[in-house]
Amino acid sequence: MLLTEYQRPAALRRIGRSRLETWLKNRKVRNSRAVATAAVEAAQAQHTVVPSERIAAVMTAKLAKEVMALDQEIAETDALIEDRFGEHKHAEVIASMPGIGTLLGAEFIAHTGGDMTAFTSPDRLAGVAGLAPVPKDSGRISGNLRRPRRYNRRLLRVFYLSAQIAAQHCPTSKAFYARKKAEGKTHKQAVLALARRRLNVLWALIRDNRTFELTPPQSGSAAA
Known part of the structure; x- marks a missing residue:
């Protein structure tokens, strides 16, 4: 100005x-x-x-x-x-997740349609988002994992950025992140682990059509 x-x-x-x-x-x-x-x-x-x-x-x-x-x-x-x-039917559910505002929520819908049945399972969605590592074994070496070569980078961005925000402002996510750091994970590894965890939570919320709560119901649903 x-x-x-x-x-x-x-x-x-x-x-x-x-x-x-x-x-x-x-x-x-x-x-x-x-x-x-x-x-x-x-x-x-x-x-x-x-x-x-x-x-x-x-x-x-x-x-x-x-x-x-x-x-x-x-x-x-x-x-x-x-x-x-x-206007989307799951807008309130998606936006209730800590770290996912309307813009990241809109980006999530843009790349998934907001319909989880199209992915059949959270593992499938994680694979599309690049959050489900695949084996990278060779010869006598086994147990190595890597991110798949083909995945939706924009969808990964949604989960990664929202996980970074949640790790600072959501008590449950902050505790999960701290636990991963204590296990020796780097910042990026800890955020990716949190992003994967939160993907499961968002899947369950959309499936059950309920908003996020810091204290989840006693039905065994995962917490962020």
Whole structure:
């Protein structure tokens, strides 16, 4: 926002901190006081006139406005995605999983249709998502596992990113992640293990048409 009007040090020195703060507040810029103070202080320390400064200022303003327009377009697209996601019959169930918001939920539906019967089992879904390792045995060596060569990387992204978020904010997932780290797993291995666990949970939730609960029912259903 600041770069759309005040690109040059001289302009910032003229307006001053107080008026710049008001200008930013009127445009709903967060931390307007801190931004105004930092900008004016930097301008007061800069008195060297750079060649072609005026041309550079015009270009900067143009680029800043283009970035703002792109941000607005992205926000509008996200809103459309959220609205469409909310129309799906399993939207509430999927979004109830810690770490899966409307955007990741929409991506999950886009790559699965939200219909788990198409995969016959959670193991099948895990294979499609690259979360079910396959044997990599050779000669006398056995027991080695690797990720399959063909899998849906976007679907893996949904489970991996949501697992990372849940490992920080969901008590059950945080405990599972910590347990895997204590077993000697790397961060990536622990997150993948958590993602696989959470895939089973999401499968069960969609199958039973129920939302996630930190304390699951006593029916033996898995917890995230």
